[in-house]
Amino acid sequence: MKITAFILGLLLMGSCQTVKAETLYEQLGGQAAIELITEKLLDRILHNPKIEFLFEETDREDLHLKIVDQICQETGGPCVYEGLDMVEAHSGMEIKYSEFDIFVEDFILAMEDAEIPFRLQNKVLAIFAPMREDVTYE
Amino acid sequence: MKNKICWALLGVVVTFMAHAGSRQLGTGAVMQVEGSSGSGIVTWATIAGYGEDDETDVTAAYTYLDTDDYRFNMVGAAIGWHNRVEVSFAKQELDLVTLGPALGLPGASLKQDIIGAKVRLAGNLVYSKMPQISFGIQHKKNQSFLIPSVAGATDDSSVDYYLSATKLFLGKPWGYNGFATVTLRSTEANELGLLGFGGDVGDRHLTAEASFGLFLNKSWAVGFDFRQKRSNLSFASEDHWRDLFVAWVPNRHVSVVAAYADLGTIATLPDQKGLYLSINGSF
Numbered sequence: 001m002k003i004t005a006f007i008l009g010l011l012l013m014g015s016c017q018t019v020k021a022e023t024l025y026e027q028l029g030g031q032a033a034i035e036l037i038t039e040k041l042l043d044r045i046l047h048n049p050k051i052e053f054l055f056e057e058t059d060r061e062d063l064h065l066k067i068v069d070q071i072c073q074e075t076g077g078p079c080v081y082e083g084l085d086m087v088e089a090h091s092g093m094e095i096k097y098s099e100f101d102i103f104v105e106d107f108i109l110a111m112e113d114a115e116i117p118f119r120l121q122n123k124v125l126a127i128f129a130p131m132r133e134d135v136t137y138e
Numbered sequence: 139m140k141n142k143i144c145w146a147l148l149g150v151v152v153t154f155m156a157h158a159g160s161r162q163l164g165t166g167a168v169m170q171v172e173g174s175s176g177s178g179i180v181t182w183a184t185i186a187g188y189g190e191d192d193e194t195d196v197t198a199a200y201t202y203l204d205t206d207d208y209r210f211n212m213v214g215a216a217i218g219w220h221n222r223v224e225v226s227f228a229k230q231e232l233d234l235v236t237l238g239p240a241l242g243l244p245g246a247s248l249k250q251d252i253i254g255a256k257v258r259l260a261g262n263l264v265y266s267k268m269p270q271i272s273f274g275i276q277h278k279k280n281q282s283f284l285i286p287s288v289a290g291a292t293d294d295s296s297v298d299y300y301l302s303a304t305k306l307f308l309g310k311p312w313g314y315n316g317f318a319t320v321t322l323r324s325t326e327a328n329e330l331g332l333l334g335f336g337g338d339v340g341d342r343h344l345t346a347e348a349s350f351g352l353f354l355n356k357s358w359a360v361g362f363d364f365r366q367k368r369s370n371l372s373f374a375s376e377d378h379w380r381d382l383f384v385a386w387v388p389n390r391h392v393s394v395v396a397a398y399a400d401l402g403t404i405a406t407l408p409d410q411k412g413l414y415l416s417i418n419g420s421f
């Protein structure tokens with residue numbers, strides 16, 4: 001009897017936790033935080049002497065919307081990313097690994113600018129890191 | 139005068155190269171005791187420096203370890219080419235602080251030079267699902283073979299071969315970035331080779347090494363190293379080595395490692411424990 005109660009208690013605890021479990025999107029601070037990260041990211045990559053040449057013809061507003069939607073969707077938020085897939089979006093640009101690294105570094109700095117804690121930064125990076133082969137041409 | 143010109147030239151060369159590669163902070167690991175990229179006592183699959191496939195980096199390091207009965211130091215340099223090939227040079231010296239006087243050889247030390255080469259075979263430390271896998275060799279030449287030969291070592295030079303796998307886990311565990319290495323080594327070395335190679339009770343062995351740790355933030359990492367040791371000399375049977383380390387990587391040019399190492403019995407003297415310090419510069 002006691003055991004049944006104990007197991008029931010455990011099950012309840014488990015289910016309460018799943019109810020409470022927040023998506024990464026929520027942990028980051030929702031739409032406002034993602035807007036801010038993207039703002040800071042674009043501030044950096046569009047003016048970073050090492051990669052800015054790639055964005056010479058970029059419409060900032062448009063890229064902003066797409067990146068916000070993508071981060072939001074990938075972190076479990078309520079958005080739907082409707083842009084190109086990563087291979088198409090970066091085809092013909094011949095992005096090198098070293099340029100990818102510079103982008104990642106700017107992305108980390110942008111999250112720092114937006115005061116995203118280290119442990120959440122890493123969870124975001126873990127989502128985007130596997131896209132390296134799609135984005136680069138090597 | 140000549141000296142000044144040398145320094146000036148060196149200055150120019152260093153400034154010329156001082157851009158360092160673009161890989162993320164910490165991904166070059168540090169120089170381990172034999173001059174290869176790794177952690178304190180373990181060789182990793184990483185390529186020294188921060189270069190990507192269009193970049194080349196030079197790393198230099200000085201390492202010091204004091205266990206009271208022994209004092210160890212290493213100076214080394216490594217070139218990491220295109221995140222593919224690493225070539226390294228290291229000079230090791232072990233002062234026989236206690237043993238020297240006991241043998242009637244005060245001031246005696248054991249020395250060895252190591253040339254290493256490593257090639258990344260597959261995978262990427264950070265970005266691939268599979269670990270980064272590398273194969274390497276360390277060509278070791280003992281420079282003080284008198285004592286090792288008296289102790290029963292059969293050769294003054296030999297080659298270690300190793301296969302290593304290293305992975306960084308973004309956001310794992312608990313949101314930190316964890317890292318792990320497992321290395322298999324084929325070696326004839328006695329105490330890294332400082333006591334020569336081969337002996338009366340053995341010759342070539344397969345040994346395992348492992349290293350685990352966490353980046354607590356961008357610049358601070360903590361971890362644990364283990365290195366299996368096997369014995370060739372009945373007179374100086376070896377113990378496994380382990381250490382706990384803290385690494386500080388403020389930028390791509392500098393890293394500092396402090397560790398507490400437990401090396402067990404070395405050449406009959408038990409309980410060799412002490413502080414390990416290593417400073418690395420990268421250009």
Ligand code: HEM
Pocket residue numbers: 051054055057058059063066067070082083084085089090093095099100101103104128129131132135
């Ligand atoms: C995992 C990393 C990356 C992600 C998630 C990402 C995401 C995106 C997205 C969502 C778009 C918009 C696609 C569309 O227009 O439909 C885009 C476009 C673009 N990305 Fe990336 N990107 C990444 C890495 C990079 C890197 C490393 C570079 C260059 C160094 C880069 C340069 C560009 C450029 C130049 C465009 C086109 C902008 C325009 O003119 O419309 N991206 N990226």
